[in-house]
Amino acid sequence: MKVKEKLSLLISFVLIFTLGCSPKTTTKKEDNQSGSKIAKNSSNIHHVHKYKKSDLIKDKINRMTLDEKIGQLVISGIDGTSLNKYSKALITNYHVGGFILFSSNIKNIEQTHKLINSLKTTNSKHSNIPLFLGIDEEGGRVSRMPLAFKKLPTSKAVGTVNNAKFSYNIGKLLGRELNFFGFNIDFAPVMDINSNPRNPVIGDRSFGNNAAIVSKLGIATMKGIKSQKIISTIKHFPGHGDTSVDSHLGLPIVQNSYNKLKNRELIPFSSAIKNGADMVMVAHILLTKIDNKYPASLSKNILTGLLRKKLEFNGVIITDDMTMGAIEKNYSIEKAAVNSLKAGTDIILVCHGYNNEVKVIKQIKTAAKNKTLSIKSINEKVYRILKLKNKFKLKDTRSTAKDVNNINSAITLLLNKYTK
Template sequence: MRTKYLILIIAFAVSLAFGYGAAREYYNNSGDDPVSSPGPAHGSNTEQNTVDPIREQMKTMNLSEKIGQMVMAGIDGYEKDDHVQQMIGNYHVGGFVLLKQNIRDAKQMLSLINALKETNRVNKIPLFLSIDEEGGQISRVPDELIKIPTSKKIGEMNNSSLSYQIGSIIGEELHSFGLNMDFAPVLDINSNPQNPVIGDRAFGSDAGIVSKLGIQTMKGLHGQNIISVVKHFPGHGDTATDSHLGLPTVNNDMERLNSFELLPFSAAIKNKVDAIMIAHILLSKIDPDNPASLSQIVITDLLREKMGFDGVVITDDMTMGAILNSYEIGEAAVKSINAGSDMILVCHDYAKEEAVIKALQQAAETGLISPDRIDQSVYRILKLKQKYALSDQLVQIWDAQKINDQIKGLFEQFPSLKGRQ
């Protein structure tokens, strides 16, 4: 009888794993942020007897399902196709990223997102549905929405309340479409005038301003139940090469990184950031042999152990020239996971997405990636999905006017902002 009750308790706990409300922590330094509910007192019987629903969920997953959770894939075109069906049905991917070429207008975007969710109902775990929505030139939302100014323009105004409201409005935009993750804000410090890829995507060249405004934007996203993936660790600001085309080299030493590039990321970690994107850049004085996205020194030794980050680490797109010019994509994916990454982002080309999944599967089956290494990442991924109560519930109504009215209201509150678009 006792065994029977234990089984019932475990089953109930697993069923709740992805139905919890988005349990969020309030930060001590801002009244705008959500507050966590108090847990049981340390050492209480409740705590000692609690079954970890995530661990129980993982016990029901086979290796293919675990590997799938560690991959975020791109999509070809405007509609769900056979490749998407394969990614969901055969490979159980953890999420999808929508790019500009996937979005024609609001109606089509909503239809695509709902199709992804509906298809994924065959799986036990809801999808991360992500997008790059920074404002300015990196804006993927459809043209029915008024555009948000660049981070550079926000930085020039240097107003914490404005930054929070920008994050909140972007979060509401994404949430209204059924998305749950934003690859933003950019926490790079734009310190190199020759930088071809960061520029006005950064809040500026001052570490303090980037830290302050970036954290407020992150909190605004959180307030709308959107996961913020800050980027591009350990800092893409002092580069002169576009990592989409080649591998940038940063010659700064650890003393310089600690006093400058790492400051915004350290602030984000102190403010409970959930996920961090790793850049494809070479830190020649830290790890001269591996890009940061493939470097155990950068991801595990620096980010996790020294800086104390235990959230989800996502690579930048592995189809970028910085990686493919020197590595076979499957090889790079295995190196990145062993270095400490949790999710491999593959934005383009179904064949490359499949190659990554098969390489990870083979590496796991042969012991090149250990079971413990896989379980560490899968646990972090499932924990984040539970925290934000992700679901595959469809979105039926989308109200552009409501969101545009909020953006207009922001322009009225900050009149100089409109001229800075």
């Protein structure tokens, strides 16, 4: 082969190799289209994951019976200091979503552990949805802990110190106390402003008499409770501070306008919601200038119009106890429960009386069957409830006894640092 021919072949080979191995070039338009496709695909992947994640709860709800869904809408009290046939029936026959315990249910550390563990064990045999287990543990005079625990100060005393770090650590200790037994909800802190000196029920349960101090210390306490994986419930929406009647005994009537509420009572609640409140307890208070027919716990104007829409709260709404005088003396408890759910609540709290609890559950079922309460709204409520249980990773795992001295020592150190 001639040198010229060899050179020509070599050049051709090099060109073919270079072109074959070079990456494909694209125009700017093609680049943009490719980028758009990637962005679109990435977005689709994101949405698919998001959809699948949220759909796990929807799938669970779709597999639930109507009775199981209705049960999630109720938290019940129990009688006595041990699991009895009534509390067992509330789990096995009525599928209640949880229980609240009071001082009458708590004698000592060993008994309390045994009671809570028996509730969890019974539920785990009949349901794959863990129980809410709640208690009013505020510190001061509203405490259900056994006497073996050192007392925590009132919210008023915490307000006197007026230190957010102190409040946070008080909340943290409240959470530790609840964890000690296996509770998962603390119906605290109180976000009411103690604005009425004639108020017979709030008083030293409030952090103070102005919105700023209640907001600051209430939010800090809420965050402290949550730091221990305990659900915090801010209460008593839309504010029980400016009342002169105890709602345990009768129905408080408040004449405040929306503007007055907005500029005082609502500020701590609004602030707490913006700071991640998960659950709000609504009071039995008649606010005549917002709803002159129904108390807050039964009022669509307040539950949906004010709490959901104006304050943009998307978490779980629970009533105060429906066996309190404010409801019991003025309404049928079971019909009030249905009206409350229709108005916007998610959970009905029925603290006393097995017959009351059963009547409420049966009335909700009747309302669902005759479509007074839509299945769609029930599913939405159950969704919020299961979402919260998932968020805090609730399980019906038995708790084991711990050393109470560790908590008591921490309480002593904290009080010595800030109150002496």
